Amino acid sequence: MAAIAYDTVHIYAHALNETLAFGEDPYDGRRLAERVRNRTFEGVQGWVTLDNNGDRETNYMMYSFQDGKMKAVGYYFGHSGEYEDVPGTMITWPAGGLTPPPDAPYCGFDEEKCPFDLRHSRYGPIYTLGLALILPIIFLLVGYTIYHRHTVEKKVAFKTCQLRSQDITPIRTRPATSRNSLPSGEENSCRLAEYKNTVYVMKELRVDGNRATIRRGIQKELTQLCELNHPNLARIYGACLEVPNCCVLIDHCSKGSLQDILKNESIKLDWTFRWSLIMDIVKGLEYLHNSFLKCHGSLKSTNCVVDSRFVVKITDFGLWMLRKKKRISMEEPKFDALHLNNNAVTLLKHAQDQLWTAPEILRGGTERSQKADVYSFALILHEIAFRKGVFYQEGSQLSPKDIITRVALSLSGVPFRPTILEKDCPAGLSGLIKQCWAETPEDRPDCKVIGAAVRRISGMKSENILDNLLARMEHYADNLESLVQEKTAQVLDEKKRAEDLLERLLPRTVANQLKHGGTVHPESFDSVTVFFSDIVGFTAMSADSSPMEVVDMLNDLYTCFDDIIGNYDVYKVETIGDAYVVVSGLPERNSNHAAEIARMALEMLRAVQTFRIRHRTSEQLKLRIGIHTGPCAAGVVGRKMPRYCLFGDTVNTASRMETYGMALRIHVSETTYQALCLTERFLLEARGELEIKGKGSQRTYWLLGEKGGIAKESFV
Numbered sequence: 013m014a015a016i017a018y019d020t021v022h023i024y025a026h027a028l029n030e031t032l033a034f035g036e037d038p039y040d041g042r043r044l045a046e047r048v049r050n051r052t053f054e055g056v057q058g059w060v061t062l063d064n065n066g067d068r069e070t071n072y073m074m075y076s077f078q079d080g081k082m083k084a085v086g087y088y089f090g091h092s093g094e095y096e097d098v099p100g101t102m103i104t105w106p107a108g109g110l111t112p113p114p115d116a117p118y119c120g121f122d123e124e125k126c127p128f129d130l131r132h133s134r135y136g137p138i139y140t141l142g143l144a145l146i147l148p149i150i151f152l153l154v155g156y157t158i159y160h161r162h163t164v165e166k167k168v169a170f171k172t173c174q175l176r177s178q179d180i181t182p183i184r185t186r187p188a189t190s191r192n193s194l195p196s197g198e199e200n201s202c203r204l205a206e207y208k209n210t211v212y213v214m215k216e217l218r219v220d221g222n223r224a225t226i227r228r229g230i231q232k233e234l235t236q237l238c239e240l241n242h243p244n245l246a247r248i249y250g251a252c253l254e255v256p257n258c259c260v261l262i263d264h265c266s267k268g269s270l271q272d273i274l275k276n277e278s279i280k281l282d283w284t285f286r287w288s289l290i291m292d293i294v295k296g297l298e299y300l301h302n303s304f305l306k307c308h309g310s311l312k313s314t315n316c317v318v319d320s321r322f323v324v325k326i327t328d329f330g331l332w333m334l335r336k337k338k339r340i341s342m343e344e345p346k347f348d349a350l351h352l353n354n355n356a357v358t359l360l361k362h363a364q365d366q367l368w369t370a371p372e373i374l375r376g377g378t379e380r381s382q383k384a385d386v387y388s389f390a391l392i393l394h395e396i397a398f399r400k401g402v403f404y405q406e407g408s409q410l411s412p413k414d415i416i417t418r419v420a421l422s423l424s425g426v427p428f429r430p431t432i433l434e435k436d437c438p439a440g441l442s443g444l445i446k447q448c449w450a451e452t453p454e455d456r457p458d459c460k461v462i463g464a465a466v467r468r469i470s471g472m473k474s475e476n477i478l479d480n481l482l483a484r485m486e487h488y489a490d491n492l493e494s495l496v497q498e499k500t501a502q503v504l505d506e507k508k509r510a511e512d513l514l515e516r517l518l519p520r521t522v523a524n525q526l527k528h529g530g531t532v533h534p535e536s537f538d539s540v541t542v543f544f545s546d547i548v549g550f551t552a553m554s555a556d557s558s559p560m561e562v563v564d565m566l567n568d569l570y571t572c573f574d575d576i577i578g579n580y581d582v583y584k585v586e587t588i589g590d591a592y593v594v595v596s597g598l599p600e601r602n603s604n605h606a607a608e609i610a611r612m613a614l615e616m617l618r619a620v621q622t623f624r625i626r627h628r629t630s631e632q633l634k635l636r637i638g639i640h641t642g643p644c645a646a647g648v649v650g651r652k653m654p655r656y657c658l659f660g661d662t663v664n665t666a667s668r669m670e671t672y673g674m675a676l677r678i679h680v681s682e683t684t685y686q687a688l689c690l691t692e693r694f695l696l697e698a699r700g701e702l703e704i705k706g707k708g709s710q711r712t713y714w715l716l717g718e719k720g721g722i723a724k725e726s727f728v
């Protein structure tokens with residue numbers, strides 16, 4: 013105590029001295045006390061430290077109770093806050109521990125550090141009970157929310173792919189293919205329907221049962237199908253489940269099926285293009301095999317459709333339960349083709365459909381499998397490679413039913429497969445095809461392996477979408493170019509034929525005017541020569557012959573005449589029954605029209621001499637010819653079936669010359685005679701004055717021949 017008193021006075025004295033030294037009031041106890049704080053000095057007991065509050069940081073000695081005695085084990089120095097062990101001693105902590113216990117309880121003195129720690133909280137039991145009640149409720153709530161959301165989403169998804177029949181407008185069946193594709197045919201058409209202004213392929217579904225059953229049965233599958241999304245799959249847009257209008261709507265691909273493309277010879281397919289078609293199928297199939305569907309089940313070239321960018325998309329997958337059954341049994345009973353004609357067609361189509369079906373499925377083992385899809389893929393590969401149709405067998409005429417029977421039965425132990433034309437096959441492809449249609453399903457590769465093989469065999473450098481697209485576009489452009497060339501040639505050919513026809517019906521100059529859209533004005537000509545010929549006794553001959561015999565005779569005769577007139581500057585005006593009318597001097601004017609007609613008439617008469625009537629070979633055909641020269645008008649009359657007609661008295665007079673003529677003689681008028689005389693080339697003989705009806709008395713002549721040419725003697 014004395015030491016403490018000493019130190020107290022000591023510190024007080026120091027504080028007082030300092031107060032006086034600073035000239036402060038020594039009676040101000042507050043100031044004095046402030047000087048005492050935060051001070052360290054050497055007191056009688058050693059160093060003394062006073063803290064901020066003026067409290068002394070004391071030194072302590074720690075004792076441990078060992079072996080029944082208190083033993084000093086450590087020092088604590090208050091002024092420096094340091095601790096020092098007493099050398100050679102050891103502290104035994106409670107429970108024999110080597111480390112001191114914590115200086116505060118785990119949860120603090122007031123459990124402020126762990127309000128929810130049930131192990132240490134005094135409210136632990138309450139919390140535990142509460143949690144035991146609340147947690148299951150929370151779990152239930154969360155579970156219910158997840159379940160509810162899932163089912164609602166499913167319902168929404170199903171709703172979006174469920175369509176109302178009233179919104180679907182079927183479009184009249186039309187050829188499935190574009191104008192670039194196959195000609196239309198029932199077997200190559202698909203039903204189309206419009207839904208919200210978009211055209212889809214409409215696939216009917218076979219539904220036995222009521223709506224509720226359908227809903228339960230296919231709701232899930234349909235929702236999943238609508239979710240399938242791959243560039244090489246034709247997307248299923250939705251389905252209508254209203255009996256009896258049950259159907260699915262599938263994306264419509266404008267180029268038709270792969271089969272249509274392969275059959276269309278106007279589409280050229282180089283190997284780059286073929287490989288990309290093949291790769292598309294492999295990718296689509298691989299996606300399907302990895303999807304919930306696991307396999308396609310009906311893979312064939314009609315179920316690979318081609319879109320406007322020449323990308324192949326696999327279609328008609330899934331919904332197996334609802335597809336119209338097409339399978340045909342091996343033991344199909346023989347049917348009476350007459351009575352079951354429709355059935356016959358259907359059976360044939362079904363047998364055709366099964367040409368892609370794997371042998372194990374034909375035998376009725378399973379209904380579908382990935383390996384069976386690979387077999388079908390091999391047949392498609394074969395179709396693409398050789399473009400000879402499905403299951404091409406060199407030199408074979410087997411029906412589809414015979415083929416599938418042989419595939420199924422595998423007679424003579426050798427699998428029955430299409431012919432591979434090795435020389436037309438890129439190296440490695442035939443091996444791949446054979447592997448894919450192996451008899452044992454396990455020997456067939458899967459899609460991944462096929463994809464790698466195709467890449468290797470084709471040497472495809474890139475599967476880059478852009479490269480591919482460009483390559484296809486290039487191909488498409490080439491195709492279009494050749495198509496345009498081909499079509500242009502066809503159009504030109506067609507045009508030429510139309511022009512030829514027009515030129516045969518009308519004089520060339522007139523036809524040209526009509527072709528260029530001009531109107532043909534009637535024209536008058538000062539001088540032309542008109543020729544008329546007629547068969548003597550034609551009416552009697554017609555009465556004794558059948559109409560076809562008469563037609564044949566006239567056809568033979570006129571063909572012969574048509575050949576002759578080609579050698580002269582004349583224009584055939586028309587034939588009226590047995591009359592043949594020719595003119596020279598129009599529509600192209602010429603100065604020697606009389607001579608042209610005269611020469612032509614002489615040649616025709618000579619031809620008639622040797623002409624044999626088919627049905628009366630012994631009879632001589634008797635032709636009467638009349639010629640007249642004079643003015644004439646000519647023009648096209650009428651719009652429909654336009655004809656170039658002659659008008660004027662010259663035509664009538666020429667006709668009269670023929671009527672008043674004689675068999676196998678050429679009767680010419682005065683004007684023609686004068687025109688021929690001017691040429692000094694023809695032999696003519698006066699017939700004398702002749703009373704001609706409507707013309708009065710006329711001097712007429714016989715044309716006998718041409719000097720140095722055809723003479724009269726040869727006619728008689």
Ligand SMILES: Nc1nc2c(ncn2[C@@H]2O[C@H](COP(=O)(O)OP(=O)(O)OP(=O)(O)O)[C@@H](O)[C@H]2O)c(=O)[nH]1
Binds near residue numbers: 188189266272317
């Ligand atoms: N243009 C075009 N034609 C198609 C489309 N889908 C099918 N087709 C055509 O319709 C024809 C008939 O198709 P489907 O009715 O599916 O008959 P299938 O493919 O022979 O047989 P399943 O699919 O087994 O019923 C095919 O050969 C194609 O020519 C398409 O998306 N676009």
Ligand SMILES: [Mg+2]
Binds near residue numbers: 314315327328
């Ligand atoms: Mg199909």
